Amino acid sequence: MFYREAGDFKTTYAADNQTFPIKIDRMGYYVALLVAFLIIPFTINDYWANAILLPFLIYSIAAIGLNILVGYCGQVSLGTGGFMAVGAYACYKLMTSFPEVSIFFHVLLSGGITALVCILFGLPSLRIKGFYLAVATLAAQFFLVWLFNRVPWFYNYSASGQINAPERTVFGVPVTGPNTESWATYLFCLVFLVICALVARNLTRGMAGRKWMAIRDMDIAAEIIGVNPLKAKLTAFGVSGFFIGISGALFFALYLGAVEVGEAFGIQKSFLVLFMIIIGGLGSIFGSFAGAAFLVLLPVVLKVVGVDWLGWPTDIVAHLQLVIVGGLIVMFLILEPHGLAQLWRVAKQKLRLWPFPH
Amino acid sequence: MKMKFATMAVTAMMAAAPAMADLVFPSLSYRTGPYAAGGIPFADGYADYFTLLNERDGGIGGVPTRLLECETGYNTEKGVECYESTKGEGALVYQPLSTGITYQLIPKTTADGIPMHTMGYGRTSAANGKVFSHTFNYPGTYWNGASGAINYLLAENGGDLNGHKIALVYHNSAYGKEPIRTLEELQKKHGFELSLLPVDHPGQEQKSQWLQIRREKPDTVLMWGWGVMNQVAIQEAANIRFPMENFIGIWWSGAEHDVLSAGAKANGYKALTFHNVGRDFPIFDDIQKYVVDAGKAAGAGDQIGNVLYNRGMYAAMLAAEAAKTAQEIHGTADITPAMMRDGMEALSITEEKMAGLGMPNFGPSFDVSCENHGGPGLVGVTQWDADSQTWSLISDFAETDMEVIGALIEEDSNAYASENNIEMSCN
Numbered sequence: 001m002f003y004r005e006a007g008d009f010k011t012t013y014a015a016d017n018q019t020f021p022i023k024i025d026r027m028g029y030y031v032a033l034l035v036a037f038l039i040i041p042f043t044i045n046d047y048w049a050n051a052i053l054l055p056f057l058i059y060s061i062a063a064i065g066l067n068i069l070v071g072y073c074g075q076v077s078l079g080t081g082g083f084m085a086v087g088a089y090a091c092y093k094l095m096t097s098f099p100e101v102s103i104f105f106h107v108l109l110s111g112g113i114t115a116l117v118c119i120l121f122g123l124p125s126l127r128i129k130g131f132y133l134a135v136a137t138l139a140a141q142f143f144l145v146w147l148f149n150r151v152p153w154f155y156n157y158s159a160s161g162q163i164n165a166p167e168r169t170v171f172g173v174p175v176t177g178p179n180t181e182s183w184a185t186y187l188f189c190l191v192f193l194v195i196c197a198l199v200a201r202n203l204t205r206g207m208a209g210r211k212w213m214a215i216r217d218m219d220i221a222a223e224i225i226g227v228n229p230l231k232a233k234l235t236a237f238g239v240s241g242f243f244i245g246i247s248g249a250l251f252f253a254l255y256l257g258a259v260e261v262g263e264a265f266g267i268q269k270s271f272l273v274l275f276m277i278i279i280g281g282l283g284s285i286f287g288s289f290a291g292a293a294f295l296v297l298l299p300v301v302l303k304v305v306g307v308d309w310l311g312w313p314t315d316i317v318a319h320l321q322l323v324i325v326g327g328l329i330v331m332f333l334i335l336e337p338h339g340l341a342q343l344w345r346v347a348k349q350k351l352r353l354w355p356f357p358h
Numbered sequence: 359m360k361m362k363f364a365t366m367a368v369t370a371m372m373a374a375a376p377a378m379a380d381l382v383f384p385s386l387s388y389r390t391g392p393y394a395a396g397g398i399p400f401a402d403g404y405a406d407y408f409t410l411l412n413e414r415d416g417g418i419g420g421v422p423t424r425l426l427e428c429e430t431g432y433n434t435e436k437g438v439e440c441y442e443s444t445k446g447e448g449a450l451v452y453q454p455l456s457t458g459i460t461y462q463l464i465p466k467t468t469a470d471g472i473p474m475h476t477m478g479y480g481r482t483s484a485a486n487g488k489v490f491s492h493t494f495n496y497p498g499t500y501w502n503g504a505s506g507a508i509n510y511l512l513a514e515n516g517g518d519l520n521g522h523k524i525a526l527v528y529h530n531s532a533y534g535k536e537p538i539r540t541l542e543e544l545q546k547k548h549g550f551e552l553s554l555l556p557v558d559h560p561g562q563e564q565k566s567q568w569l570q571i572r573r574e575k576p577d578t579v580l581m582w583g584w585g586v587m588n589q590v591a592i593q594e595a596a597n598i599r600f601p602m603e604n605f606i607g608i609w610w611s612g613a614e615h616d617v618l619s620a621g622a623k624a625n626g627y628k629a630l631t632f633h634n635v636g637r638d639f640p641i642f643d644d645i646q647k648y649v650v651d652a653g654k655a656a657g658a659g660d661q662i663g664n665v666l667y668n669r670g671m672y673a674a675m676l677a678a679e680a681a682k683t684a685q686e687i688h689g690t691a692d693i694t695p696a697m698m699r700d701g702m703e704a705l706s707i708t709e710e711k712m713a714g715l716g717m718p719n720f721g722p723s724f725d726v727s728c729e730n731h732g733g734p735g736l737v738g739v740t741q742w743d744a745d746s747q748t749w750s751l752i753s754d755f756a757e758t759d760m761e762v763i764g765a766l767i768e769e770d771s772n773a774y775a776s777e778n779n780i781e782m783s784c785n
Contacts, residue, residue: 161531
């Protein structure tokens with residue numbers, strides 16, 4: 001009744017092609033941005049920033065990156081953890097080698113470096129597909145972790161093999177290191193997330209995205225209608241790597257502050273991000289957000305309910321959490337293989353027809 | 359999504375409601391995952407000691423203690439979440455029992471003004487209190503451990519290690535890499551040959567490392583392992599018939615559960631330690647009476663007297679004594695984290711004190727000072743007897759090579775200070 005296109009007149013093609021053609025969607029989007037930029041920074045505390053919002057923002061960027069590769073271009077990747085490690089170590093090397101340059105550019109450059117590495121490991125995708133490609137990217141995961149553990153240059157020859165983020169500021173406000181304010185790290189990550197999401201959304205709606213989807217749906221047919229698989233696949237790897245690199249850099253520099261490659265960027269990380277996009281919805285930007293929110297919030301909610309409210313022993317709650325997350329993944333795959341994004345889409349469709357569904 | 363945030367907001371506020379007038383000791387434990395075998399007895403010992411204080415003495419200085427347990431799973435991300443969720447409740451001292459989480463928390467705790475005690479783990483150079491104002495690692499560090507092992511070998515081999523071949527099997531992480539620098543320095547000094555064999559997390563895959571040991575036939579194997587890695591290493595050593603008495607683990611590789619699975623073949627395996635083993639101490643009778651029999655034990659109550667249970671209890675004892683010291687210094691029973699830090703820095707453990715607590719001869723006597731947060735670094739050696747299934751101390755708590763270690767600590771901590779623009783304190 002109220003959620004519909006009717007009455008919302010558009011007089012230009014640009015207006016007709018905008019991301020949110022329905023007015024109420026558009027309003028919701030602006031309200032979300034307003035809350036995120038103008039309200040949360042003033043109400044945030046350390047716990048909210050470090051336990052919930054920072055991981056959510058950072059994993060959202062990673063999920064968007066992986067979604068471009070897996071969801072839009074159909075190239076299964078299990079190398080996310082390794083690529084995030086590339087972003088983190090690139091950021092560390094840049095931060096320590098060029099301390100006078102702003103951290104903002106270091107994060108962007110780390111994304112660029114990861115994009116190059118990702119393209120390199122994407123080359124086999126031109127010859128191999130599906131499960132075989134997954135195995136090839138798995139090799140990337142293990143190789144990269146091994147490399148960062150093995151070559152001392154990457155961790156500046158520190159005795160422990162750990163990398164630590166030194167203090168860096170943006171406009172005089174520290175965003176990395178121990179003396180950060182939670183609103184500063186939050187806003188820094190939020191800016192990156194918004195930029196990444198806008199770029200990703202518009203790339204996937206344009207020619208590049210259509211080429212990726214054509215390759216995903218049927219690569220031979222795509223080739224026949226003139227899509228160059230080399231370019232399409234490698235751009236998908238590159239763009240995906242760029243986002244994942246940014247998320248890795250933020251993950252290390254802002255969120256954890258000190259990182260050990262095998263522990264922070266192991267194979268579990270690859271699976272976690274993959275689960276995010278599967279639960280959230282393959283081939284959907286909203287799905288990346290929903291999946292990241294789901295998998296970041298669920299353990300925290302379970303912990304708060306189990307330990308703080310019900311007073312159960314911590315180990316039982318930790319085990320229950322594994323059971324519940326596992327069960328939910330299976331349930332989602334059976335009941336809604338297209339993820340949370342599809343639920344959202346169905347809800348919107350129903351709402352559009354409500355209250356006269358016929 | 360917004361609904362979830364709203365519910366979460368309410369939840370967090372309810373969870374963070376401040377409860378004053380008790381001494382809060384967070385326990386970042388891990389009872390799940392590949393390192394749980396070590397995490398459980400340590401967490402039980404830590405919790406039971408505080409329960410004992412509450413039940414028997416009514417807390418510390420009349421103020422009851424409150425233990426906040428938070429499951430980290432040995433995972434740094436969960437460690438951050440645990441730290442943030444507990445620090446608002448007036449947490450007095452953090453003991454993360456994980457070198458990875460320690461590295462993360464060192465700058466955070468310093469910025470928040472909360473002390474951290476990493477007993478026998480963490481960043482060794484934090485022993486330099488001039489740089490690491492809020493981090494303590496008394497009574498011993500990994501570098502003391504490395505030097506203690508070499509000293510023990512020196513004594514065994516008549517003071518000469520020239521041409522002696524030593525292989526270090528280590529967990530490929532910040533924890534396992536910790537002793538390498540010290541061993542390399544000691545190698546120059548004593549002339550033994552050192553070979554490094556990293557084992558990746560979690561440590562179930564060690565076939566190739568032990569194949570290499572079989573080929574190279576080192577005289578001694580040292581191990582820096584934790585969790586499931588220990589059991590696998592001892593089993594593999596038994597499989598290649600490596601003589602167990604030449605196999606020495608760090609103190610995190612020398613608990614009952616590490617050796618039991620290899621059965622009789624593990625007989626003679628050695629491990630370092632910085633505190634005593636066994637359950638022949640009066641305190642365990644009190645724990646049995648006030649905690650276990652009263653049904654208030656943290657775990658199943660079956661871990662008492664285990665090496666890691668003792669260590670968890672020892673850690674709790676040191677924390678409680680530091681809290682007492684802080685209460686004396688500041689003349690108030692309800693102490694803050696800043697007071698706790700002063701108490702830790704002024705901590706003095708004497709033989710009489712330990713005997714009075716029902717723990718005679720349990721650990722070394724030592725004094726913490728502003729400059730030295732690392733304690734005396736005395737290292738003993740224990741050996742496993744597979745028949746009676748007990749660990750026994752086979753050496754005294756001996757001095758380690760502070761000449762080498764002190765220089766390394768100075769170098770590493772100064773590098774950290776200049777990297778992070780830290781001003782030296784204690785002047």
